[in-house]
Structures are given as structure tokens and as C-alpha cells.
Amino acid sequence: MKKLLSLLVVCCILITGCQKSEESSSFDKYMEEGKTAVASEQYEKALKFFSLAKEEKSDDIEANALYNQSNNLVEAIKSKNDKKYDVAIQLCDVIEKMSSESSVIKEAAKSLKDECDTLSKKETASEQTNNNVSNNSANNHTSTDNSTPKYYYLNRLNNIKSNYANAYDNLVSTSEIREMASREYSDWDNLLNQIWGTLKEQLPSSVMRNLTTEQKSWIKQKEARAKELSSQPGTMSLIESTSYLSETTKERCYYLVNNYME
Known part of the structure; x- marks a missing residue:
């Protein structure tokens, strides 16, 4: 045994x-x-x-x-x-x-x-060139008065852009990146609302009606794309979605100011 x-x-x-x-x-x-x-x-x-x-x-x-x-x-x-x-x-x-x-x-x-x-710098350079062309076209019939609403908002837009240029450099965790991305989007979105309020006071009613229709279409497309990005698998889907919202809202701000604001 x-x-x-x-x-x-x-x-x-x-x-x-x-x-x-x-x-x-x-x-x-x-x-x-x-x-x-x-x-x-x-x-x-x-x-x-x-x-x-x-x-x-x-x-x-x-x-x-x-x-x-x-x-x-x-x-x-x-x-x-x-x-x-x-x-x-x-x-x-x-x-x-x-x-x-x-x-x-x-x-x-x-x-x-x-x-x-390298790709980001090329894209930024291309955007800057396009913005300069747009600015020159829009300003052909206007003065360079620093007190105009257009100058005021362009200055604010450039300040936000500058504030976040290096904001992500020292972030380590995805939660920190997500929080910073959310904060950046909030800043662009808040300024977009202010720009819209000023345009309502400046533009003729017929122009504003057409622009409102265009704006609603833009919002619908923006939200649909953001939802699509956030639903993708992976830990970074929410960050990609918020980054997209920031980028497209920033572009919309510059577009409205350069093309419609006096």
C-alpha cells in the first residue's frame, strides 16, 4: 500500500x-x-x-x-x-x-x-496655404481694421489653435488624452456658437436662412461620423471620435469667419 x-x-x-x-x-x-x-x-x-x-x-x-x-x-x-x-x-x-x-x-x-x-506638418502647411488664399479672397474688399468682428474671431481661433498645439506632448494615459481631447472640442464648439450668434446679427435674413440650412446639414454629417468612429472596436475609438469633432468644428469656425463675417 x-x-x-x-x-x-x-x-x-x-x-x-x-x-x-x-x-x-x-x-x-x-x-x-x-x-x-x-x-x-x-x-x-x-x-x-x-x-x-x-x-x-x-x-x-x-x-x-x-x-x-x-x-x-x-x-x-x-x-x-x-x-x-x-x-x-x-x-x-x-x-x-x-x-x-x-x-x-x-x-x-x-x-x-x-x-x-512628417505627414502632419505637410497637412498643416497645406491647410495654411488654403487659409491664406481664402483670407486674401475674402479680404479684397475689406479693410484691415483690427476692431472688426472678423479680426476679433480670427485672433481667438488662432489662440485656441496655439493653446493645443503642444497640449498632448506629455500625456501618458488614454484617460488623460481623452480628457484633453474633450476639453479642446468644448473650446472649439463654444466659440462656434459665439460666431454663429454674431453672424445672425450681421447677415441679411435671406443669407442667414440659406446658411442655417447648410449648418444643419453639416451638424448632421458631423454627428453621424462621430458616432461611427466611437462605435468602432479598440480603446482609442472615443478619442478618435472626439478628435474628429474638434478638427471638423475648428475647420467650420474658420470657414464661417473667413467667408461670412465682416
Whole structure:
């Protein structure tokens, strides 16, 4: 009887040891496959492997770090493809600040950040050129009186734009980014309402009626697109939605001031 019990104990130890060995083997395999996928720029594939590694060892610090980094990188690439360069850059900053033994994803994030920064600067330069053309066209028949409502609102618009130019640089968590994005949208939206109130006082009733119809259509399209973005999977969907609202509201403000305000 004692011999039988001893044999059972030994078998249990061997079985447990084999199970742990198999778990460790699978974990190491998934981690290596994930890193290989990153090196091949197959980031969604890498995310799946790091997810499997987490399932094998849910408390492993490195597996969790690489999973979070790859998840943010996938979201950043989607943002870049949607031309949401500011959001992509913010996500890359978050990745670079995450602690991990491997730098493979951080290097990919740095490369993506540099690319998005270049694209963002090109887009900004293009917008500035278009704004200058629009300003010149709208101002051909007006004076440069600094006391005009148009000058006043352009100055306020440029101030808000300047205030948020570097506001996201030192943010780390998605909650901080989300809060800042919400604050920025609120500032643009509040100013849009003020611009609209001034236009109602300035414009002839016939022009205002047509502009009101156009404004309602713009609001409907804006809200539909924001809802579409917020319903997408991923931790950054709400940030992308709010960033879209900020950007489109900012553009609408400049459009109304440059084309309708005196």
C-alpha cells in the first residue's frame, strides 16, 4: 500500500512538472512568434501571439507590456491610415513610455511617430496655404481694421489653435488624452456658437436662412461620423471620435469667419 501511494505521488509530481514544462514551452513560443511578427511588420498577428502568451502566464510583466504596446501600435496605425496623425503620435508616445525588456515595438512606434509627424506638418502647411488664399479672397474688399468682428474671431481661433498645439506632448494615459481631447472640442464648439450668434446679427435674413440650412446639414454629417468612429472596436475609438469633432468644428469656425463675417 505504501509503495502504491509513493508511486501515485511520484506520478503526480511528474505530471505537474510536464504540464508546467508544456506551459513554459508554449509561452516562450508565443513570445518569440510575437516578436518575429513585429519584426516583419505584421502587428495584428503579433498582437494575437502576445495575447496567447498572456493566457499562458497572465501575471507575466513582459507579456502584458508587449501586448499593451502592440495593441496601441495597431490602433496608431489605424489612426494614421485615417489621417488622424495627432492621435497616432499620442499613441506612439504612450508606447515609448511603457516599460519592457524588449525594444522591438518601441522602435516600430518611433518610426511610425516620425512618419506621422512628417505627414502632419505637410497637412498643416497645406491647410495654411488654403487659409491664406481664402483670407486674401475674402479680404479684397475689406479693410484691415483690427476692431472688426472678423479680426476679433480670427485672433481667438488662432489662440485656441496655439493653446493645443503642444497640449498632448506629455500625456501618458488614454484617460488623460481623452480628457484633453474633450476639453479642446468644448473650446472649439463654444466659440462656434459665439460666431454663429454674431453672424445672425450681421447677415441679411435671406443669407442667414440659406446658411442655417447648410449648418444643419453639416451638424448632421458631423454627428453621424462621430458616432461611427466611437462605435468602432479598440480603446482609442472615443478619442478618435472626439478628435474628429474638434478638427471638423475648428475647420467650420474658420470657414464661417473667413467667408461670412465682416
